Amino acid sequence: MFTDRVTTLEPEGAYAVLARAQALEAQGRNVIHLELGQPDFPTPDNAREAGIQAILDGHTGYVASAGIRRLREIIADKAGRQRGIAILPEQVVVSPGTKPGLFFPPLALVSPGDEVIFPDPGFPTYSAVVKVTGGVPVPVTLREENNFSFDLDAFDARISDRTRLIILNSPSNPTGGVIPFEDLKHIAEKAQKHNAWVLTDEIYARLVFDGERVPYISAFEGMQERTVIVDGFSKAYAMHGWRLGYMIAPVALANRLELLMTHSAGCTAAFTQIAGIEALTGSQDVVELMRAEYQRRRDRVVKLINAIPGVSTQTPKGAFYVFPNVKSFGLPSRQIAQRLLDEAGVAVLAGTDFGAGGEGYLRISYATSMEKIEAGIERMAEFFRKM
Numbered sequence: 001m002f003t004d005r006v007t008t009l010e011p012e013g014a015y016a017v018l019a020r021a022q023a024l025e026a027q028g029r030n031v032i033h034l035e036l037g038q039p040d041f042p043t044p045d046n047a048r049e050a051g052i053q054a055i056l057d058g059h060t061g062y063v064a065s066a067g068i069r070r071l072r073e074i075i076a077d078k079a080g081r082q083r084g085i086a087i088l089p090e091q092v093v094v095s096p097g098t099k100p101g102l103f104f105p106p107l108a109l110v111s112p113g114d115e116v117i118f119p120d121p122g123f124p125t126y127s128a129v130v131k132v133t134g135g136v137p138v139p140v141t142l143r144e145e146n147n148f149s150f151d152l153d154a155f156d157a158r159i160s161d162r163t164r165l166i167i168l169n170s171p172s173n174p175t176g177g178v179i180p181f182e183d184l185k186h187i188a189e190k191a192q193k194h195n196a197w198v199l200t201d202e203i204y205a206r207l208v209f210d211g212e213r214v215p216y217i218s219a220f221e222g223m224q225e226r227t228v229i230v231d232g233f234s235k236a237y238a239m240h241g242w243r244l245g246y247m248i249a250p251v252a253l254a255n256r257l258e259l260l261m262t263h264s265a266g267c268t269a270a271f272t273q274i275a276g277i278e279a280l281t282g283s284q285d286v287v288e289l290m291r292a293e294y295q296r297r298r299d300r301v302v303k304l305i306n307a308i309p310g311v312s313t314q315t316p317k318g319a320f321y322v323f324p325n326v327k328s329f330g331l332p333s334r335q336i337a338q339r340l341l342d343e344a345g346v347a348v349l350a351g352t353d354f355g356a357g358g359e360g361y362l363r364i365s366y367a368t369s370m371e372k373i374e375a376g377i378e379r380m381a382e383f384f385r386k387m
Contacts, residue, residue, distance in 0.1 A: 008131045012124050013353025017337070021347040032376035034364045035347040037173060037321065039238040041290050043275075046282040047237060051275030059270040065262040066254075067094025067246070068273045074280050075246055079231065082205075083216040085224055091248050093257045094276075096268045098203055098245035101230035103129050104260040105199050106165060108253060110135040114164035119150065121174055121323075121354030121361070123201065126167050135164065141357040144314065144325065148177030152186055163196045170214055171204040174354045174363040175323040176298075176316020178208065181215040188220040199228045203245075204319040206236040206287060209295040212317060225250050235319075236287050237279045242272045294320045297366040297373060304377040305364075308384050320367045323351065327360035329387055337362055344383040346376045 014035050021031045042048070066072065072092040080087035095101055102125050110116060112134030118126040120139035130137045140155050142148045159166070166187065170179040179187075191198050200217055208214050218227040232245030247257055261267065298316060305313045305324050313324035326336055333350035340346045340362075351358025366373055 005132045005134070009128055010124070013349050017341065017347050017349055017353075021341060024341070024345070029345055031341070031345045031347055032372050032379065033347050033368065034366075034373070034376045035349050036367070037235075037319075037365050038240055038367055039235060039290070039320075040368045041238040041293075043239050043242065044237060044279065044282070044286040047239065047275045047279040050278035051242070051271050054271035054274035059274055061270065063267050063270045063273070065093075065267050066258040067092065067268060068270065068277075071273045071277050071280075074277060075248070078280055079229065079248060083229075084219050085216075087248055088251065090251050091254050093247045093249070093254050093261060094268050094273060095245045095247060095261060096265050096272075097243040098201070098230055098232040098234065099125060100261065100265065101228075101232075101245055101247040102126065102199070102201065103132070104257045104264075105197075105228045105230075105247065105249065105253070106130065106133045106135065107260060108256045109197050110164050115160070115162045116165045116167065117155070117159060117163055117196075118167040119169060119172065120356060121351055121358035122167070122169060123173050124354060126169075127355065136162075138163070139355055139357065142172065142175060142177065144323075147180075147314065147317075148172060148175035148323065149179050149183050150187065152183060155187065156190065159190050159194055159196070161194050163194050165197045165199060166191055167199045167201070168217060169201040171208060171316070171318025173204065173319055174321050174349070174351070174358065174361075176319045176321045177314075178212070178214055178317040184215050184217050185220060188217050188223050191226060192222050195226075197226050197228065198223065199230065202229060202231045203235050205231065207291055207294060207320060208318040209291075209298060210317070214318065228253065233276055233279060236290075238290065239275070239279065242275060244268065244272050244276050294366065297370055298322070300370065301364065301366050301373055301377065304374065304381075308377075308381045310384055310387075311380075320365060322364050322366065323358075323361050324364065325361055326384075329384070333359055333361060340380060340383055344379040346379050346383075348380075 072089040229248040233239035310328040337350040351361030
C-alpha cells in the first residue's frame, strides 16, 4: 500500500514516551518528565521581543528560500569564527528547524545503494533519513569505554569506497559525548581517502562543559569542501518552538539545498529569522548562564545516579543528557524504561530508542529544573532498590 521509504519509518522514542506519560497524567498520575530534550528556559527576552516587533511591523510574508540575507551574513561570520574557517553567506541555507538540515543533504547526495555511516546510539532521524533516501544504513557503535566516541576499529572496518556519507554528532544526543580531536582527525582522513561526504550535527556545540571547546571536523585541511554543517537556535538559545536552523555547505551543494527548501517548506518565517538575528547579535550572557546551569545540573545528576547501586554513568562533556548503564539488572532497556514510567512515575527513554547500540542504557534529560531532577532520581533510586 505504501512505499518502503515510509513503511520503514518508526516513531521517535521521546514523543512516544511523552504520549504514554500524558495518558497516565490524564488518569491522575503524577509523572516527572526526564525524557524530553527541550530546554526549560524561556527564549531570551531580546530575541523574543525582536520576533514580536517583527510581526507588529508586518514581517509576515514570504522571503527568500535560502533565508534573509542579513541573517545568512551573520551566520557565516559567527559560525566561521567559531570554527576557525571562512564561510560565505552563499553557503548558508536557513531552514525551519534543524531537521531539514538532516534530510536535505542526504537527499541531495545519497543515491539508492550508497552506504551511510552514522552513530549507534544516535539521534533516530539519522537512520530514518538513510532509509528514506534509499541508502544502506551502516551504524557504528559508540562505546562507553571510549567515552562514547566512535569505535575507530569498527569505523575502519565499515568505511569503504561505497561510503557516500558519514553522519557525526558532537556533543552527542543521547550520550553527551564529545568526539576527541584525534578521533575526528582520523575520521577526516578516512573521509578524504574514500571520497565521502560528512554531515556534522552541531546543535549542541555551544553546550560544552568544564571550560573545554568542541573540535570541528570542518576545520581540518581538505574537509570544508566535503562537509555539511547543521546547527540551529533550539538548544543554545532555547528557541525550540521557533523552528529556526541552518545548513552550511559548499556553494554548489547549498544551491541544491536551497531548491529543496523552495519545493518543500518554501521559506522560513521572516519574524523567526529576525528574532534569530537579534539572538546572534545581542548579548550572549544568557547563553552562558544557561550553559553554566546545565553544567551544575549535570554534576548533580551524575552524583545522584552513581549513588544508586547497580547504576553508573559517565560524566558527559556536553549537551544536556546522561546515559546511565543499567546492564547489571539483566533486563532490556525498554522494559526498564517502561516500568520506571508505570511503577515510579518517571519518564525516561530506553537506550534502544537510539539504536541497538543503546541496549543496557537509559537516556535522562536534565533540561528541566533541579527540583524535578532530584525528585525524579529519588524515585528511580527507590525503584532500582526494589529490583
